[in-house]
Amino acid sequence: MSNIFSSSIGKKLIxxxxxxxxxxxxxxxxxxxxxxxxxxxxxxxxxxxxxTNIFIQIMVPVLALGFVIHILFSIIITLKNRNARPVKxxxxxxxxxxxxxxxxxxxxxxxxxxxxxxxxxxxxxxxQLQHFLGHHGxxxxxxxxxLFGQWYYCAIYVVWIIALYFHISHGFWSAFQxxxxxxxxxxxxxxLIAKLYAIVVALGFISIPVYxxxxxxx
Amino acid sequence: xxxxxxxxxxxxxxxxxxxxNYTIENVSSDTSxxxxxxxxxxxxxxxxxxxxxxxxDCREGICGMCSLYINGRAHGPDDEVTTCQxxxxxxxxxxxxxxxxxxxxxxxxxxxxxxxxYAFDQIxxxxxxxxxxxxxxxxGNAIPVGKEDADESMxxxxxxxxxxxxxxxxxxxxxxxxxxxxxxxxxxxQGKIEAKRRAKAMVAKMDELGFGGCTNTQACExxxxxxxxxxxxxxxxxxxxxxxxxx
Numbered sequence: 001m002s003n004i005f006s007s008s009i010g011k012k013l014i015x016x017x018x019x020x021x022x023x024x025x026x027x028x029x030x031x032x033x034x035x036x037x038x039x040x041x042x043x044x045x046x047x048x049x050x051x052t053n054i055f056i057q058i059m060v061p062v063l064a065l066g067f068v069i070h071i072l073f074s075i076i077i078t079l080k081n082r083n084a085r086p087v088k089x090x091x092x093x094x095x096x097x098x099x100x101x102x103x104x105x106x107x108x109x110x111x112x113x114x115x116x117x118x119x120x121x122x123x124x125x126x127x128q129l130q131h132f133l134g135h136h137g138x139x140x141x142x143x144x145x146x147l148f149g150q151w152y153y154c155a156i157y158v159v160w161i162i163a164l165y166f167h168i169s170h171g172f173w174s175a176f177q178x179x180x181x182x183x184x185x186x187x188x189x190x191x192l193i194a195k196l197y198a199i200v201v202a203l204g205f206i207s208i209p210v211y212x213x214x215x216x217x218x
Numbered sequence: 219x220x221x222x223x224x225x226x227x228x229x230x231x232x233x234x235x236x237x238x239n240y241t242i243e244n245v246s247s248d249t250s251x252x253x254x255x256x257x258x259x260x261x262x263x264x265x266x267x268x269x270x271x272x273x274x275d276c277r278e279g280i281c282g283m284c285s286l287y288i289n290g291r292a293h294g295p296d297d298e299v300t301t302c303q304x305x306x307x308x309x310x311x312x313x314x315x316x317x318x319x320x321x322x323x324x325x326x327x328x329x330x331x332x333x334x335x336y337a338f339d340q341i342x343x344x345x346x347x348x349x350x351x352x353x354x355x356x357x358g359n360a361i362p363v364g365k366e367d368a369d370e371s372m373x374x375x376x377x378x379x380x381x382x383x384x385x386x387x388x389x390x391x392x393x394x395x396x397x398x399x400x401x402x403x404x405x406x407x408q409g410k411i412e413a414k415r416r417a418k419a420m421v422a423k424m425d426e427l428g429f430g431g432c433t434n435t436q437a438c439e440x441x442x443x444x445x446x447x448x449x450x451x452x453x454x455x456x457x458x459x460x461x462x463x464x465x
Contacts, residue, residue, distance in 0.1 A: 004459075004462040004463075004465075007421055007422065007425055007458075007462075008421070008424070008425050008430075008431035008432075009421055009431070009454075009455055009458050009459065010462065011431065012431055012432070012455075013459060077431055077433075080430060080431065081388075081389035081390070081391070081430035081431055081433070082389075082430075083323065083428070083430075084322060084323055084324070084389055084390030084391070084428055084429055084430030085321050085322055085323060085389075085390040085430070086323050087321050088321065089287060089290065089318055089321050090224075090226075090237065090316060090318060091287075091289055091290035091316045091318070092290055093290055093291075093386065093388065093437065094289060094290030094291050094295075095290075095291060095292075095386055095437045095440050095441055096440065097436050097437060097439065097440030098388075098435035098436050098437040098440070099435070099436075102433065102434060102435040102436065103388055103435055105433060170434070173434075174433070174434040177434050177448070177451065177452050177455070178432075178434070178455055179455065179456075179459070180452050180453065180454075180455035180456025180457070180458075180459055180460075181452070181456075182449065182452035183449045183452060183453075184447050184449040187447075187448065187449060187452075
């Protein structure tokens with residue numbers, strides 16, 4: 001284990017493990033959200049579970065730490081990578097193979113955390129945080145109806161999730177590549193799984209503002 | 219065919235370089251890219267100007283000496299070829315062609331389009347070899363190697379060390395080069411003995427020399443004249459992480 005994290009691959013190991021942890025969390029998050037499509041009661045029950053379950057309470061700070069580590073190491077790695085080419089090319093890279101997402105992971109990440117700040121103040125701070133502090137927050141379902149009743153809020157939300165889609169569509173398979181759990185057979189397979197995973201998560205999240213915008217909420 | 223050329227000129231490592239514009243006329247479409255530069259240099263010499271310095275040697279795509287970043291692509295607008303194997307028919311008549319040296323902090327410009335790729339040699343010297351005791355020539359088939367392993371090893375060994383992977387990577391990463399060497403040896407019984415030491419030493423040297431890290435954009439694989447797969451990078455990651463975890 002000696003000085004593994006001072007190496008470039010060691011730092012990417014942290015990126016991949018924290019990234020996989022974060023995408024696993026997203027699956028849980030989107031599942032909770034989707035209960036809102038069934039009924040008000042189902043969503044409120046799911047929120048109550050998230051507010052009171054001991055495992056979730058333990059995992060919230062771990063999750064926050066996961067975000068901090070992922071963001072911190074992305075900055076360290078990006079800065080080092082930028083320094084590797086002090087003089088830039090006059091003609092930009094015309095290689096067709098690299099996906100747009102792969103080349104713009106840092107920018108996509110910035111978009112994701114930018115809106116994440118907004119999301120935490122608008123939702124989390126009024127929902128789960130209130131329960132952790134022993135207060136009674138605003139009714140979660142009412143909050144959804146109110147915020148997603150505003151077109152600009154829906155628009156921001158959708159843009160955010162699209163950025164997240166691109167980020168995951170590269171990040172998911174890239175994590176396995178960095179862990180060394182990949183080969184020529186599995187590269188296209190993992191890339192497909194990454195796309196599918198990103199589509200499921202993104203569509204799941206986007207369905208909520210769409211549902212409420214069209215006034216389907218109770 | 220006629221072309222406008224925009225070529226990076228730089229007197230030496232210390233001086234500041236800039237682009238110079240040239241025009242070249244009546245070039246056959248069957249001229250190779252380096253022959254086109256030879257014709258240009260002839261013209262420059264005849265008019266008393268300094269010829270453009272560029273690296274080249276075998277001119278048949280196996281030595282890894284030619285480089286050149288042409289119109290935003292390492293080894294120019296063709297797949298799985300080196301610059302010396304590129305022909306002018308890949309361009310349109312009247313095109314403006316921008317020619318730049320490999321850009322990487324680890325590959326300093328020596329002159330014009332020539333860069334110093336000694337960093338690759340240093341990486342190889344740190345572990346890209348197998349230690350063999352002196353003695354008689356071993357029997358040909360004394361160490362059996364499976365066909366699949368031999369093939370995989372040979373695919374990786376096709377690396378000619380040109381540096382196109384570094385040149386094209388947005389991070390200036392040498393991971394494809396390092397992984398090709400590590401992978402070609404890791405798949406053979408002779409290479410397995412020193413596998414752990416090799417992966418650790420070569421990655422440490424690569425980091426030390428200022429190459430960037432891999433972010434899996436696959437640009438290297440696309441521009442590699444030998445089409446070396448990023449699956450070798452996965453193997454390098456595996457070899458490196460396993461070696462480190464066992465320390």
